[in-house]
Amino acid sequence: MEVVIVPDAAAGGELIAEAMAALLRRKPDAVLGVATGSTPLPVYRALEAKVRAGAVEVGRARIAQLDEYVGLPADHPESYRSVLRKEVLEPLGINAEAFLGPDGTAEDVAAACASYEAALTAAGGVDLQLLGIGTDGHIGFNEPCSSLASRTRIKTLTEQTRVDNARFFDDDIDQVPHHVITQGIGTILDARHLVLLATGAGKAEAVAATVEGPVASVCPASALQLHPHATVVVDEAAASKLRLADYFRHAYANKPAWQGI
Ligand code: GLP
DSSP, rough: EEEESSSHHHHHHHHHHHHHHHHHHHHHHHHEEEEOOOOTHHHHHHHHHHHHHHHHHOOOOOEEEEESSSSTTSSSSSSSHHIIIIIIIHHOOOOOOOOEEOOOOOSSSHHHHHHHHHHHTTTOOOOOOEOOOOOTTTTTBBTTOTTTOSSEEEEEEOOOHHHGGGTTTOOGGGHHHHHEEOOOHHHHHTTTEEEEEEEEEEHHHHHHHHHHHHOTSSSGGGGGGSSEEEEEEEETTTTTTTTTTHHHHHHHHHSOOGOOO
């Protein structure tokens, strides 16, 4: 995989937004897979700036959700559908009809998962999937020891993830759902380009395990090593535990600009 070390979160956001814009210029109806959490926000703001500046058109783009809480009403401000509407669809001016996501309110969760898989397939698959990473190495909500071949399904959150996410629920862990629907690791690996963004020292250990550790389900993000086009974008703090950081810097500095990420 390619590792790009950027000076800060804003530079990471700009780099990834430019990759998304380049994709949309060559494929205007591309499917962009989007993630929630705080980390991807600079990407969405940078892409919004490009749309406003007329540097890219998103009128035909489609947006695919990575994961969702089970049991939160769809209009709950912290349902990932609501978060993505507020952070991605509305600022970019993309219609709700262009949005693909699992139904976290469904009575029959297994059927909701199967129908989301079918919708992704019918859309032609995800062109570029943006990922964050949990402090425990999760991608989407694939917690440690998720099958590397998993498809969209229900998962139970670890205590650590619920503690990490309590900040979105008035710092009250009791409000954080226990169950989620997430694209599986196998589903994520089907996307044509995976871009993982990690910022801050809190992610340094998970990033080192992802990039330099063995491929192992105990660190779900390490599955990116199996993908032919995976890009890991990290700031200096998140890169601080990478043994090969100097090599990654050298390789990126000497990369032909036309290649992009
Ligand atoms: C949640 C999401 C993940 C995200 C992670 C990290 O658990 N399901 O997709 O990567 O949070 O969030 P943050 O970027 O806020 O650290």
